[in-house]
Amino acid sequence: MIQTKEFKRLIAFKTVYESSSFSKAANTLFLTQSAISSQIQQLEEELQVTLFDRKGRNAITPTEAGRIFYDQVREILEVWHNAMQKLSDQSEYRKKCTIAASNSFSISFMPSLIEYLAEKHPNIEFNVIESNSDSIYNMVLHREYDFGFVERALPKNSKITQMQVLKDPLVLGGDPGSKLWLTRENHSAMNHFNYIYLQENGIIPENIMIANTNDFIIRMLESGQGRSLVSKRNLKGHDIPYEEIDSRYERDFHLLIPNPATTVYEDVWASIEKWCSEIRNEALGANVINSDKQNTEVDLF
Structure with missing residues (x-):
């Protein structure tokens, strides 16, 4: 294994050989002439050959051994330089992957x-x-995004691969006595679900507030203001009363991918599919636990 000090000797030798001068090599490498002479002497002792004929204070010529060694040193340093450059390029170059998602996702x-x-x-x-x-649909269509997660099925297009990946059950959250109804802006899947729920249940709120994020709606509900259909998952960690509703009220999250998919991100796609599978299994396990808990509670009476 070549050590750093040996590389320094090789560089010193190459510089002396190409400049035909210890003093010029010293200036080039920002070293003293004695340091250069010492490195060449150590190299000659290690190789047990004379690399340069000293014909005067500054006059030197390479020996036959020196000429042969020079060709080898030049190749070694070139290989080393190329290897270091490739490693540097690899560490500096990171593939970029853009993933877009709806607010809910x-x-x-x-x-x-x-x-x-x-x-x-x-x-x-x-x-x-x-x-x-x-917006996500259009950006994926034009290959501005590599992956997109949306809350509903969108128009079919030969340039987009679209698949249902996750289900997200909704619940009715908030104060049952509130006259304020909270919902998302038009074209939002949550806006669609809220208005369908209101129509199907004959509810006419006295006031409707439009919010542009689900986070704002959660904060409103947590402060005791309003009611809204929200993701049951989003209520975790929040002290918000809620009631279960018909299982028809659930969002189908879809994954959008430009078609044909970029080969570079096939491994990312595979990881996303595996992650989705783990999330589905996690939800299934939680449902089984809740079901067992309810059955146990029934058996107690």
């Missing part, structure tokens, strides 16, 4: 997903963008 799932992907793909720089489903 971002709040409920994105932290877990990005943590999972970052661990699986440390050489990929993930750029996360939050937007509405229609």
Whole structure:
């Protein structure tokens, strides 16, 4: 294994050989002439050959051994330089992957997903963008985003691969006596579900407030203001009363991918599918536990 000090000797030898002068080599390498002479002498002792004929204080010529050694040193240093350059390029170059998601998906799932992907793909720089489903669809269509998560099925297009990946059950959260109804803006899946629920149940709120984020709605509900259909998952960690509603009220999160998919991100796609599978299994396990708990409670009476 070549040590650093040996590389310094090789560089010193090459510089002396090419400049035909100890003093010029010393100036080039920002060393003293005695330091250069010492390195060449150590190299000659280690190789047990004379590399230069000293014909005067500054006049030197390479020996036959020196000429042969020079060719080998030049190749060694070139290989080393190329290897170091490739490693440097590899460490500096990180693939970039843009993942866009709706507000609901971002709040409920994105932290877990990005943590999972970052661990699986440390050489990929993930750029996360939050937007509405229609905007994400258009950006994926034009290959501005590599992956997009939306809250509903969108129009079919031969340029986009679209698949249902996760289900998100909704509940009716908030103060049952509140006259204020909270919902999202138009074109939001949550706006659609809220208005369908109101129509089907003959509810006419005295006041309706439009919010542009689910986080704001959660904060309102937590402060005791209003009612709204919200993701059951989003209520974790919040002291918000809620009631279960018909299982028809659930969002289908879909994954959008440009078609054909970029080969570079096939491994990311595979990881996303595996992560989705783990989330589905986690939800299934939670449902089984809740079901067993309810059955146990019934048996007690």
